[in-house]
Amino acid sequence: MSQQAIRQRILEKLRAAQAAPLACPDAEVFYKESMEDQPTRVERLMLHMKNAMAEVHRSSAADLGSCLNRICSDKQVQLLAVAPELLSDSALCEHLSQQLQMLPVTQCHVDQEALFNTVDAGLTLTHGGIAETGTLVLWSGDESPRMLSLVPPVHIAILHASCVVESLMDMMIREKWSTGLPTNVVLISSPSKTADIQQTLAYGAHGPKQLVVVLVEDR
Amino acid sequence: MNQPLHFVPSDEFRQRAQAVVENPALQKSFRGAMDFLQNKRLAQFPDDVALQRLRDLGEAIRQYSLSKLPDLLETLEAKLTANGIQVHWAETPEDANRIFIEIAQAQGARAVIKGKSMVSEEVELNHALQAAGIEALESDMGEYIVQLADEKPSHIIMPAIHKTKVEIAELFAERIPGVDYTDSVDELIQIGRKVLRDKFATADIGVSGVNLMVAETGTLCLVENEGNGRMSTTVPRIHVAITGIEKVVEKLTHVPPLLSLLTRSATGQAITTYVNMISSPRKPGELDGPDEVHLILLDNGRTQAYADPQLRSTLQCIRCGACMNHCPVYTRIGGHAYGTTYPGPIGKIISPHLLGLDSTYALATASTLCGACAEVCPVRIPIPDLLIRLRTEAYKNPATAGEAVRGAGSAYSSVAMALWHGWAATYRYPTLYRLFTWCASRLRFLTPRKQGGWTRNHVAMQPAKRRFRDRLNRP
Numbered sequence: 001m002s003q004q005a006i007r008q009r010i011l012e013k014l015r016a017a018q019a020a021p022l023a024c025p026d027a028e029v030f031y032k033e034s035m036e037d038q039p040t041r042v043e044r045l046m047l048h049m050k051n052a053m054a055e056v057h058r059s060s061a062a063d064l065g066s067c068l069n070r071i072c073s074d075k076q077v078q079l080l081a082v083a084p085e086l087l088s089d090s091a092l093c094e095h096l097s098q099q100l101q102m103l104p105v106t107q108c109h110v111d112q113e114a115l116f117n118t119v120d121a122g123l124t125l126t127h128g129g130i131a132e133t134g135t136l137v138l139w140s141g142d143e144s145p146r147m148l149s150l151v152p153p154v155h156i157a158i159l160h161a162s163c164v165v166e167s168l169m170d171m172m173i174r175e176k177w178s179t180g181l182p183t184n185v186v187l188i189s190s191p192s193k194t195a196d197i198q199q200t201l202a203y204g205a206h207g208p209k210q211l212v213v214v215l216v217e218d219r
Numbered sequence: 220m221n222q223p224l225h226f227v228p229s230d231e232f233r234q235r236a237q238a239v240v241e242n243p244a245l246q247k248s249f250r251g252a253m254d255f256l257q258n259k260r261l262a263q264f265p266d267d268v269a270l271q272r273l274r275d276l277g278e279a280i281r282q283y284s285l286s287k288l289p290d291l292l293e294t295l296e297a298k299l300t301a302n303g304i305q306v307h308w309a310e311t312p313e314d315a316n317r318i319f320i321e322i323a324q325a326q327g328a329r330a331v332i333k334g335k336s337m338v339s340e341e342v343e344l345n346h347a348l349q350a351a352g353i354e355a356l357e358s359d360m361g362e363y364i365v366q367l368a369d370e371k372p373s374h375i376i377m378p379a380i381h382k383t384k385v386e387i388a389e390l391f392a393e394r395i396p397g398v399d400y401t402d403s404v405d406e407l408i409q410i411g412r413k414v415l416r417d418k419f420a421t422a423d424i425g426v427s428g429v430n431l432m433v434a435e436t437g438t439l440c441l442v443e444n445e446g447n448g449r450m451s452t453t454v455p456r457i458h459v460a461i462t463g464i465e466k467v468v469e470k471l472t473h474v475p476p477l478l479s480l481l482t483r484s485a486t487g488q489a490i491t492t493y494v495n496m497i498s499s500p501r502k503p504g505e506l507d508g509p510d511e512v513h514l515i516l517l518d519n520g521r522t523q524a525y526a527d528p529q530l531r532s533t534l535q536c537i538r539c540g541a542c543m544n545h546c547p548v549y550t551r552i553g554g555h556a557y558g559t560t561y562p563g564p565i566g567k568i569i570s571p572h573l574l575g576l577d578s579t580y581a582l583a584t585a586s587t588l589c590g591a592c593a594e595v596c597p598v599r600i601p602i603p604d605l606l607i608r609l610r611t612e613a614y615k616n617p618a619t620a621g622e623a624v625r626g627a628g629s630a631y632s633s634v635a636m637a638l639w640h641g642w643a644a645t646y647r648y649p650t651l652y653r654l655f656t657w658c659a660s661r662l663r664f665l666t667p668r669k670q671g672g673w674t675r676n677h678v679a680m681q682p683a684k685r686r687f688r689d690r691l692n693r694p
Contacts, residue, residue: 192444
C-alpha cells in the first residue's frame with residue numbers, strides 16, 4: 001500500500017469513530033500570575049537549581065568577565081567553546097582570552113571533533129529562566145548552537161535576572177510561543193544524570209557533568 | 220540478539236510469573252524499586268486538592284485531544300511539513316520498519332543511535348534494522364544495559380529495573396571489550412558514557428520517541444534526564460522520531476500541565492533534566508542540528524481502541540508508568556513476565572489492541588481490580604473498568620462477539636459459560652438458591668479436593684454442614 005493510502009485509511013478509521021469534539025480545556029487559567037517580586041522569584045530559581053546539583057554564581061554585568069575567568073580557572077578549563085552570540089561582546093572576549101583559549105565557534109560551523117574531544121566547557125547565553133522548577137530555557141538560532149550546552153563536560157550558562165519568569169506557561173503566553181518556535185527549545189534543570197542502575201543517581205550520563213549558572217543582575 | 224517476545228503464548232504467562240514470584244532476589248529488587256518510585260511520586264504531590272485539579276485538567280486535555288484526533292493529526296502534519304519535517308504514516312509495525320529502512324538506505328546509513336523509544340520496541344525496530352544490515356545501538360543507559368544483555372526492557376521508564384548493579388557490573392565486564400569489573404555506579408555510568416559518545420559522533424541516524432506532539436506549532440516534545448535524547452536528535456545528520464498517533468495535543472499551552480503530570484508521576488521529578496522541543500531541521504545559517512527530521516506516526520491497533528467509546532480512554536495514556544509502579548501484580552511478577560512491550564496495567568489494556576485479545580487476554584485476568592492504577596493515573600484512565608471490559612470481550616461467545624476488539628471470544632468455553640449461567644440463575648431465583656444450598660450442605664462429602672486454580676494456593680472449599688440460614692433460624 002502506498003504512503004498516501006495508509007494515511008487515508010488511518011484517518012478514515014478515526015473519522016468513522018469520531019464523535020462531536022469536546023470543549024477545549026483552558027489550561028492557561030490554571031496557572032495563576034504569582035504575586036512574588038522579581039528578586040524573590042530569582043532566588044527561588046537559584047535555590048531549585050542548587051538543589052538539583054547545578055553550581056550557581058552571581059555577577060554584575062561589569063564583572064562578568066572576571067567571574068567567568070574565576071569559574072574557568074577553578075574548573076581548570078583551558079579550552080572554552082563560546083557561543084557566537086557572545087562573541088560580539090568584545091570586552092568579555094578580551095577578558096576571557098587573557099586567561100584561556102577560546103574555541104572559535106564561527107558563524108558557519110561547529111567543530112564537532114573538538115567539541116567531543118578537546119573542549120573543556122561550553123559557554124552560552126540563555127533565553128530565560130523558570131522559577132517554578134529551577135529551569136534554564138535555551139533557544140537555538142544562527143548564533144546559538146545546540147551542542148555547546150550538551151557535548152562538553154561543563155556547561156556554563158549566563159542568565160539575566162530580568163529574564164526569569166514564574167512558569168513555563170507564563171513564558172509561553174508572554175512571549176507568544178504559539179506564533180512560532182525556533183528549530184529547538186531546550187529546558188535544562190540540572191547536569192545530565194541517570195538513575196538507571198539500581199535507582200542510584202549518577203551525574204554526567206551523556207550530557208554535561210557539571211552545570212554552572214551565572215546570574216547577571218542587570219539593574 | 221533480542222528474541223521477539225510478541226509470540227510468547229499467554230499460557231506461559233502463568234509460568235513466567237510463577238518463576239519470578241519464587242525468586243527472592245527479584246522480589247526484593249522489584250519491591251525496593253517500586254517503593255522508591257512510589258515515595259518519590261508522593262513527595263511531588265503534597266497537596267491532594269491541587270493534584271486532583273491538575274489530574275482533572277490532564278484528563279480533560281487528553282480527552283479533548285482525542286475527540287479531535289483526526290483533525291489534529293492533519294493540522295500537525297501540515298504544520299510539520301511546513302516546518303520542514305517529513306511525516307510518514309504506518310499502519311503496522313512492518314510499515315514502520317519499512318519506512319525506516321527506506322530512509323536509512325536512501326542515505327546509505329550503516330549505524331543508528333537510539334534515544335529511548337517504547338514505540339521502536341513495539342515495532343521491534345532493532346530486529347528489522349539488523350536484518351537490513353544496519354547497526355542499531357541503544358543509548359539510554361537502561362536500554363543500553365538491556366540490549367547488552369539481549370533482553371527487553373522490563374519497565375517503560377526504567378528499562379533495567381530488574382537488574383542489580385552487581386549483575387550490571389558483571390555484564391559490562393563480560394560484554395564490553397577492555398572493561399574490568401567494577402560495581403561503582405558512577406564508574407559504570409562513565410563506562411557507558413564513553414562507549415556511547417563515540418557512537419553519537421559517528422552515527423548516521425539518531426532515533427527518538429516523542430512524548431507529546433503539538434499540532435498548532437508542529438513541535439515534537441521529548442523528556443529525558445541523561446542527554447542521550449538530545450544527542451540523538453542533535454548530533455547525527457538525520458533524526459527519525461517514531462511515535463503513536465494518539466500523542467498529539469492541539470495547543471502549546473496544553474503541554475505544561477501534561478509535562479508536569481508526566482515527570483512527577485513517572486520519576487517524582489518536578490521536571491526532568493531536559494525537555495527538548497523540536498520544531499524543524501537545521502535552518503540555513505544554523506550551526507548544528509540534523510539536516511533532515513522525519514516523524515513516523517504509528518497506528519498498530521490504536522484506531523481499534525479509538526473506535527470504541529469506552530476503550531478509547533486507553534489512548535489518554537501519557538506513558539508515565541505510575542500504574543505499574545503502584546500495581547501489586549507488577550511489583551511481584553516484574554515486567555518480563557507479561558511478555559508484551561508494555562507491561563503492567565497499561566500493558567494489559569493496550570496490548571490487546573496491538574497484538575489481539577487471543578494472545579493477551581490472560582493479562583487482563585491477572586488483576587485483583589484493586590484500583591491502585593486508576594487512583595494514581597495522572598490522566599484518570601479507568602483501568603479496572605477497561606480490564607473488566609476486556610475480560611468480558613475475551614469470554615464472549617465468538618459467534619456474537621462483534622468486532623470491537625480483535626480476538627474477542629478467544630477465551631470462550633461453552634462449559635464454563637453454562638456453569639456461569641447456572642450460577643447466575645441460582646442467585647436470581649430464591650427457590651433455586653435454597654434448593655441448591657440444601658443439596659450442597661447434604662452432599663458436601665462429594666466436594667472435589669482439587670478445585671482448579673483455587674487449590675493451587677488455598678485449602679479446598681467445602682460447603683458448611685449447616686447453612687447460614689439454618690443457623691440463623693435455629694441457633
